[in-house]
Amino acid sequence: MPKFQNQTISFLTKRFREVGLRPVSKHGQNFLIDMNLLDMIVSSADLGPQDVVLEIGTGTGSLTTRMAAAAGHVITVEIDEHLFTLASEELFEFDNVTMLQFDVLKNKNAFRPEVMETIKEKLAEIPDSRLKLVANLPYNVATPILSNLLRSEITPFSMTVTIQKEVAERIIAVPSTKDYGALSIWMQSQCRCEIVRIMGPGVFWPRPKIDSAIIHLQVDDELRGRIPDREFFHHFTRAIFFHRRKFLRSVLMSAFKEQLTKTQVDEVIAENGLQPDARAEQFTPDEVLAMSEMFRLKLQAVG
Known part of the structure; x- marks a missing residue:
């Protein structure tokens, strides 16, 4: 079995100095230097030979090597061409790793088509396969990645990632x-x-100014x-959370002003016993889903 890379500060600074690199803050490059936490991420993801893993942010390949030793296949995406080259040297001996070099997001609402096509190809190669997102996510794209993967055509089995502590708490x-807000409900x-x-800044290099968290999200088909x-x-x-402090009636009027009249909005509110002076933050995810269905059916009814 290949020896796992010990991604310490001394290792990182030495390797970066050798190739003339510095971490790029705009890409959210904060490298996890606690090997026990890297192992904890892999353990929490519970990887097996039927798993196709999507990793976003290859970095130097330290987490990638650990996942490749346990998973059926790892698709790892790195936006930085220099890090991509650096990681390629660490991962060349793994025949179950596919490296991609570009921004994983087409825009803030969707993944690049090449990513989804690669996932489909690798899932098709493994019987009874399942997709898992496992990554030390760059802070600046953590929310759109998690949100968009649940909107994509390929349903993940689970998502185990490091993200900002405040985002984990919102979830x-x-x-x-x-x-509590739209992300919590979604x-x-x-x-x-x-x-x-929960992880403090000291387990990363360079040290971020905020705390982080490992979060595990188990997708529930039911x-x-x-x-x-x-x-x-x-x-x-x-x-409904765009103006979270406004009353429900006002928020709904604004949300459907192009599709429903004020009278029609009031009809839905009255017919379903909603309190017009409630606020969105008071409703549970189940209640928001029920409310969403009321309005979806109303829109269908009015054509």
């Missing part, structure tokens, strides 16, 4: 708290969400099956 937040309506570990139109639900959830 697991409960109603009527400051962290993730909890489809996944069982658990923070595995939960997802209750959402008839995920795209509508996604837009609805974002719309």
Whole structure:
């Protein structure tokens, strides 16, 4: 078995100096230097030979090598061409790793088509395969990556990632708290969400200015099956939290001003016993889903 790379500060600074590199802040390059935490990520992801792993942010390949030793296949994407070259030297002996060099996102709402095509190809090569996202995610793209993967044509089995602590807290937040919002509802309506570990800045190089967290998101097919139109639900959830402190009636009027009259919005509110002076943050994910369906059906009815 290949020897795992010990991604220490001394190793990183030496390797970066050898090739004339410096971490690029705009790409969210903060390298995890605690090997036990790298092992914890892999352990939490519970990888096996049927798993196709998507890693976003190859870095130097330290997490990639650990995953490749356990998974059926690893697709790893790195935006930085210099890091891509550096990681290629560490990963050349693995025949179950596919390296891609570009921005994983086509835009803030979608993955690049090449990523999804590669995932399809590798899933097709492994019997009873399943997709898992496992990554030390760059901070600047963590939210769109998690959100968009649940909107994509390929449903992940699970997602185990390091992200900003504040984003992790938003994901697991409960109603009527400051962290609760559209992201909480979107993730909890489809996944069982658990923070595995909180991490201080000292376990990364360069040190970020904020705390981080390892979070495990287990996709629940039963939960997802209750959402008839995920795209509508996604837009609805974002719309009602656009002005989170406004009353529900005002928010709904604004969200549907191009599609429904004020009278029609009031009809839905009255027919379904909604409190017009409630606020979106008071509703559970189940209640928001039910509300979303009320309006989706109303829109169908009015044509």
